[in-house]
Amino acid sequence: MAKRVILSDENCDGHAEAIFHALERLGFDALLKLELKTFEQVGLKQATADEQVWRFCQENYYLLLTGNRTAKAGTDSLELTIRHLVTAISLPVLTIGDLKRVLRDRKYCERCAVRLAEIVIDLEERHLGVARLYLS
Amino acid sequence: MGYRNYHILETEQGPMISHSRVSVYDVMLAHDEGDDLFTICVVYGLTPVQTQIALEYIEQHREQLAQDLKEILPKKAERERYYRAIAAEREKIPVKMTPQRAAFYALLEKNRLLRGDNGETGDSE
Numbered sequence: 001m002a003k004r005v006i007l008s009d010e011n012c013d014g015h016a017e018a019i020f021h022a023l024e025r026l027g028f029d030a031l032l033k034l035e036l037k038t039f040e041q042v043g044l045k046q047a048t049a050d051e052q053v054w055r056f057c058q059e060n061y062y063l064l065l066t067g068n069r070t071a072k073a074g075t076d077s078l079e080l081t082i083r084h085l086v087t088a089i090s091l092p093v094l095t096i097g098d099l100k101r102v103l104r105d106r107k108y109c110e111r112c113a114v115r116l117a118e119i120v121i122d123l124e125e126r127h128l129g130v131a132r133l134y135l136s
Numbered sequence: 137m138g139y140r141n142y143h144i145l146e147t148e149q150g151p152m153i154s155h156s157r158v159s160v161y162d163v164m165l166a167h168d169e170g171d172d173l174f175t176i177c178v179v180y181g182l183t184p185v186q187t188q189i190a191l192e193y194i195e196q197h198r199e200q201l202a203q204d205l206k207e208i209l210p211k212k213a214e215r216e217r218y219y220r221a222i223a224a225e226r227e228k229i230p231v232k233m234t235p236q237r238a239a240f241y242a243l244l245e246k247n248r249l250l251r252g253d254n255g256e257t258g259d260s261e
Contacts, residue, residue: 011158011181026247031239046155069178069217070161070208071149079215097216100166100179114244121240125231132219 001031006094007057009066010046015102016065019135022106022113027108037062050078054085054093063091063120068134071090080114082131089133092133094119111136142186144193150204153186161208178238187261195256 008016020036025028038130039048044056057064066078073079082093094116112135119127119135127133144160147153151160158180166176176187194201231237 009157011156013181014178028240028244031236031243035163047152047157050157067162068212069157069159070165070205070212071152072204072208073211077149087259095219100171103179114247115246117240121237122231126226126229127223128145130219130226133223134216134220 004123005037005060005062006036006065007037007039007042008045008061008083010048011066011069012065012067012096012099013038015096015099018102018109019065019096019113019116021050022110023117026110026113027111028118030115031134032117033122038106051085054078054081058091058095061091063094063123065094065096065116066136067096068095077101086129086131088129090129090131091123092119092127092130095132095134097134097136108136140185142183142189144189146149150208151197151201153182153190156180156182157185158182158190159184159203159206160193164194164198164205167191167194194213 006016006020016036020029020034023032023034030032039046042056042062044053046057054062056062069078071077078093081117082090096102096112098108101110102112115135119133140155143154145154149159150160153160153163162180163176163182167233168177171179174193175186176182176190177184180187181189
């Protein structure tokens with residue numbers, strides 16, 4: 001299996017680190033060859049628009065790990081972007097259902113880590129073309 | 137790092153905090169749940185100034201934001217149900233047992249036995 005890059009959205013770098021720490025604790029990191037990257041590391045600017053982030057991830061085959069943002073469905077929203085642009089081979093956006101719980105509840109964080117691992121291992125067979133997947 | 141002119145951006149998605157991808161609605165929900173400024177900073181990856189500016193905006197526009205949330209939250213919940221249903225269907229697709237997948241399931245089972253039914257460690261906050 002090739003190395004799989006998870007790109008943490010800029011508002012959830014700490015959460016992504018916590019989930020990766022749980023993956024390591026559970027022993028999944030070595031098996032799945034996961035690499036965590038931040039916006040800064042891949043050259044994305046702060047506050048980059050949703051559509052640009054989504055396209056960037058699709059082009060580079062990165063899995064975007066993001067929070068469950070509360071917002072109107074404006075024309076530049078991630079939700080509208082993925083619904084309009086997703087194809088049968090698009091990568092899903094991985095969504096943390098509850099950002100706060102990842103940092104406060106170790107069990108919840110581990111559930112997110114296990115789910116992320118399951119998604120990665122079954123990605124090609126089950127999850128391509130699904131616009132969004134919740135981690136927990 | 138120089139001074140950044142943090143402010144609230146009025147967008148089609150509603151008010152957003154500049155230099156971030158965080159909505160004011162999320163800060164308001166956290167604040168209304170009792171989270172203090174520093175907790176909000178940590179949870180949403182914001183600076184104290186960004187959070188303070190959002191809280192000031194909330195104070196000035198609370199009525200409108202609350203009205204918006206009455207429409208947004210049910211749609212958000214509906215969206216979540218929709219995607220979770222699709223994910224549940226996808227889980228039914230059979231997958232080929234590869235050596236890597238076998239190793240993954242073995243590790244998953246080992247964690248379940250060691251840590252409890254869900255493969256989790258026993259302690260939380």
